[in-house]
Amino acid sequence: MIRRRAAASALFSALLALGCAFAAPAQPASPAAPGNSAARAPSGVWYEIFVRSWYDTNGDGIGDLDGVTAKLDYLQSLGVSGIWLMPINPSPSYHGYDVTDYEAVNPQYGTLADFRRLAAEAHKRGIRVIIDMVINHTSNQSPWFKAALDPNSPYHDWYSWADKYTDLESASAAGSQAWHAAGKQPGLEQHYLGIFAAEMPDLNYDNPAVRAAMIKAGQFWLKQGADGFRLDAARHIYENFPWDVDDPVALAKNLDWWNAYRRGLDAVNPHTYLVGEVTQPTATDLAPYLKPLDAVFNFPLAVQLIDAAKSERNQGLGPTLDRSYAAYEAVGGKVIKDAPFLSNHDQERVMSQLDGNPRHMRTAAAMLLTLPGEPYVYYGEELGTLGKKPDPALREPMRWDRSTKARGETTWEAGNPANGAAVSVEAEQADPHSLLHYYTQLIHWRSEVPALRNGGFRAYPEASDHLAAWERTDGRDTVLVVHNLSGQPQTMALDAPGEPHFSHVLKQTGPGAAIHDNTLSVPAYTSVVLQ
Template sequence: MIRRRRSVLPLLAALLALGGTCALQAAASPATEATTRTAPSGVWYEIFVRSWYDTNGDGIGDLNGVTAKLDYLQSLGVSGIWLMPINPSPSYHGYDVTDYEAVNPQYGTLADFRRLADEAHKRGIRVIIDMVINHTSNENPWFKAALDTKSPYHDWYSWADKYTDLESGSAAGSQAWHPAGKEHYLGIFTADMPDLNYDNRAVRAAMVKAGQFWLKQGADGFRLDAARHIYENFPWDVDDPAALAKNLDWWNEYRRGLAAVNPHTYLVGEVTQPAATMLAPYLKPLDAVFNFPLTVQLIDAAKSERNQGLGPTLDRSYAAYQAVGGKAIKDAPFLSNHDQERVMSQLDGNPQHMHTAAAMLLTLPGEPYIYYGEELGTLGKKPDPALREPMRWDRATRAKGETTWEAGNPANGAAVSVEAEQADPHSLLHYYTQLIHWRSEVPALRDGGFRAYPEASDHLAAWERSDGRDTVLVVHNLSSQTQTMTLDVPGEPHYSRVLKQTGPGAAIHGSTLSVPAYSSVVLQ
């Protein structure tokens, strides 16, 4: 439960600025006010600690900086945060770990993490951390010991034999085998990231132990990096039922091991597959997997201003999920993350398209993820460091707390900052805040199922969300022109009230809904 200790007056002011008459009516209702103050949104927020907020003046973000900005995250309305790797690592990004039971000293200490988790929990915010479980750093003491063929750690990694094709590519698209003295080891991403051998029981036990360690420090779960690659190492492993079965066997074992410490541990997996049917099997051992194919569909729909069959595609996707994961739709939709160009860049800086992409994301089932700075419209294209640049808190450069480890993109100027957007009632930040709070205020948006609604034109995306008590209809106008849609559909509920809208102007006339350009509505 989110315990919001701030006054209701700023919330009323924000709602007045953002949502027109429907938002005003919602804010004026005592029942809705109570819901807003207590109900979670189910929205997660991804943070690169190095770029977030610096409390000791070294130019690098730290765990205390995350704690310092929890009130911002609470005001945004998120109910969980995902911290990119915080373990010691020789790289800036941390996806090559040297110690699974410690904190990168640039980020702080274990005590700092425990304090962060405690303060987050006081605000009803869950904390998960990146568990880089497929591989270690080549500077990890385990790997250094493994270079000795007589060491018990040698079998913690995979080594080529005389039959191995040393020129083979990996399932990740890079060179698979790398030299180490007279031997070659498997590292499907880079030579700096040797793959662990999960056929070794000691490896499995060590990784379960690492997960249990962080749960005891206050973590609520993990984002599982490269979850499909535990046993999917080579091109011929892709789509191989045997590799999939071995992956699932490991993740079931991992879940059982973590449940011994916390039976409510939340696990979300990075499974980079192009279709929902290929993601669905992972929903048996995991709570959710990132919906990579949906990301492409949402951005394409927003950019083209056409739904491109989005509703029926989602119907099929969720049916595949529910066939494996049960009645509730277990999903982790998102628009971008630390490996992809930022959403605003993919949408060529178009603010209207950004609005519709965000609105679609935040009215879908499951638990959506937002990448830090997305709510500000931060731009960023490859290479990877440019996707992970410092969060801009203030209009002024070099303000207190701003990280300086990486230069910021000049295109992300003073206007693309928390300070500037908090002061502008029409900013993207306020738009995201409005949509996230909708999920707290309308339980069907957060917990409900999904059914595509017959659209009147290909410029509209529409779906029903029902939680067994209430059913709402969500309609997004993806275009620059006002669109209309009939509500007199045989067999469908009768929708007669505009419950929420992103801006003024939506109206129901008889059995026809009118939706202004680039706006979204929720009907009851």
């Protein structure tokens, strides 16, 4: 979710001490046996979990870390190779995006020992674990902020305060009120910067002590077994006000901090994975962050994928992706560093955005899971869970059983009646044609076809605006992915000048795809991979 004076570098240094000619119709992937991950290449797919809504092991109605551990076999059978835990630190809020202690676990979720056990068990299954690092701001209940209310405290400069020239009515870059009253002390009224909310005062990253403390917090979690972090509000470290947006100075300061953060974490684990929440509208705006970070969430692509699925037209998706990945490669090298997704905890769920249309949901999922980078799936997405604002309705309990009263179901928030018994793991595991099996199939494709997982990208000339098609090449193999976005069969010529000769249907989401006389026929709402 967000700064200011030039850093005193000397003090900071001191404080840092993816056959045959016509493949058989694809069958739903069978759940993998526990401990079988070594026999299968990683899919590169991440899965976002809100611990509070996941699985309850102690009967208090709130999900916990032991609940995540208990369901690792489900995640393994789904085929994901990483999980992102939304904030697990102590916090006065249900969502956790206002932290009071960066080196502790929310007691409602468990203990540090529970986290270490979760990480160890995940690693046994070939699953990486990253946690949300709410790094732009703390809670106003943080001991740091409480101490900072005293102008004479060393912690005072850990936050940003208004002076007599400050326009206290200023809006923030996040669109909310920027300055908040801290209450009156004798002869003194203080206002602090909190670009998201009064409950979330912004840290001052021009203070070397703040930088050192946050690097130390990251190092702490790496030592507990975390594999990296999802960085909340990564663009807002120095982008606080409307005039900071698109300001190259603010961007340079953001990147300087993230480079310093990377160096600090690499000292503990040089393989630390960092993915940033950078809410920008174009790939060109996202690309600069790929120098210090491993990936950034591709917000503009999420919009394009859902629009294409909903309209049943590609809307120039292929060429747009060509341009986007070219911008990424110019900064991050030949390996496409991307974190594509469809929705997350801040957005209406995909099924709701698609007006509950299950065919469009499958189309969106198939596009997402055949793209470069490391895709992210939001918990319950694979079940077709519905959810519209307000925010708690986007984060409602994961449905494991047909009955909401079954053991382990969380009850902290009432579920949407539209997400009935059929929208549950129990029901969908029993149905070989369910969305859950569809997601499992697609995720397993990435493990089985190296070019889908590691390959580059090139848009393929489409014969119709109802088709989306792209090539994926990993240096050893080239495959062609074709998605029929529409409810009518479509055909596409496979004799584009200069293109490889594709003659085999390697994978397909349903029966009927075929190649005749160098022309591909694709049934309605079907995705295929050609070799």
